[in-house]
Amino acid sequence: MRWLSPVLLILIWQVAGATGVLPERILPAPQLIAESALELIASGELADALAVSSVRVVQGFVLGAVAGLVLGVVVGTSRIADALVDPPLQMLRALPHLGLIPLFILWFGIGETPKVLLIALGVVFPIYLNTASGLRQVDPRLQDMATVFGFSRRQRLTEVILPSIAPQVLVGVRQSLAIAWLTLIVAEQLNATNGIGYLIMNARDYFRIDVIIVGLVVYALLGILTDAVVRVAEARALRHYR
Template sequence: MSSVAVQARPIAVRLRLPRVSTWARLVGPVVLVVIWQLASATGVLPERLLASPLTVVQTAVDLVRDGTLTSAIRVSLQRAALGFVIGAVAGVALALVSGLSRVGEILLDPILQMLRTLPFYGLIPLFILWFGIGELPKVVLVAFGVAIPLYLNTFAGIRSVDGKLAELAQVQQLGKFALIRHIVLPGALPQALVGLRQSLGVAWLALIVAEQVNADAGLGYMINNAREFLRTDIIVVGLLVYSILGLLTDAFVRLIERRALSWRRGFLAS
């Protein structure tokens, strides 16, 4: 009796989720705003607790007209940009030292792993003692928030580079800088971009915390003044601006990610 061997071929199944249009994604927020407005109009949500959406919109228009909001945004953007640049340079540099050197990893990685667990509010008193109550502690706090996640992701990206590529570099007799430029950085780029997105999100959170302490300008200062006078409409405007700025910077990094990693387009979410 002859037996027939049947060889099963693995079938690759690719899960295709239905694409959600941009307009469909707005349904949830629009419904939330409508419920919010109805609750305010019917008195279920008192004005002293939370201003209505129409009041918030009118307040935002007034703040733009008198220049208060634009001036606050400009100051906050300057703080965020300066802190981001300092933190990004520090995070990438530390990741290169720690990722490319065993000695660097032993010396730096345990310290940075401990620092990443520190809360922002816990650092404020120390930064004030070190740097005073001016702009410097605010910028340093943002830089700290940016450097840690960027370091962690870039370090992981460097260590995930295929070792065979390093062997190829040795065969090609590439120098240290050429190795970093042509192999290490491109290989670590996907993970570093993830860290960049996380760093930008943390940067805005750190800025919110920093501007709540001894600020004389910026969005945090505007929110603090509004709190003193129970102006929930101005507080909501400030928080919305923070969130919009965060979304815009995240969208910008995603654009960079799509262009820089176009070779991985099949693996990126459309």
Template structure:
């Protein structure tokens, strides 16, 4: 009798099945990969909206039909006016997110790793966080005028806090034993940050970026409500003066689609940078 037979017999006596009969571990279930499933509800809503407009349930002056909104899109896109305003708004939002999100990440790391910095700065940040952007518009006009600087400042201020709070939470949520282990292995501060702090805080940081991208367009609407001569917000404000509700709804749809695209981009970053997490 070989050693393998003896081992199998001992497992049978102990009530343990042989190794060959041990079932393979199940793989975790993942979400369906079809992105089209996410669009079922929006498509049904648009179809119901078009049907209600066609049978006369909706007043076109109050809420135009999707076909009228698409006609406004085609008209503005063919003339090039839509792309002009869209690119300017995209530039403002991008600069604001880069400035505000970058500062939020830096201060989140600083206050999360340094107790002295947290005690000194966090209270001020929490007080500033509760101030509405609309209340700051008169001061922003006095500080920056009606140029691009004031608009980017408002967007940066709005996007600073989501990234800051989530980064701070991510750093504080790291297991202290991991930091102690890094010290045992002789890792310096820079190496500990690269190997422990940043990977541990990254999931929360990406959540903050996800919120910041959505809030950036809300702040953009506020910033383009004063002294603007271009941008999607200006396009909507100008359409209001001429009772072009189709253009106003088009601007709202553009904001919604941009928010969806931004969300897809962040989810793609999460899948690439956080492969161990189950995709949502």
């Protein structure tokens, strides 16, 4: 029954658009938006834009995830690093990363670099925080038990540490993916010449609200899809470690 309310909302939207209650210049009817989406698919514009945007997200996510994991492991396993590294990172985390756009443009120009780095900056903190927190919360009794049984470093990692921190790290991954797509929406408006964001900006110049909505729907679907993939990976990983 969860699908009933969205379907009902779309039907009301369609009727309101078809009868003129909801003007097309404000919000086109779902049928018009679907037709625009099919046109973009048929012309190949949507596929090209989707490929470019996906590459940006993957690059930014990988860069931010690696940095977050490394920082999380260092801070989570060392009290000295916790005292020296964590405070400045927390200060940086308090800054809204999208507010750094002017600085990124001055530092890195208006090409691909600021877009990817902006995504990476948004990604790094959820993974860092969850990794460090997970390592701090590993049960000391499990560590002692591993020592008593003579676990090797590899066994200690695979049998004690990874099962303990996996749930939190994967939560960080899911949070980071959501931030990555959100950041992409803004980043692709920085003088972009391709990508979903460019498609939206170009549509704005021609008052194509239908195309703008298609782009926003694509962003939303990509976010939902990647979250679902991580959920499946999370379920399999946790099942493996049980």
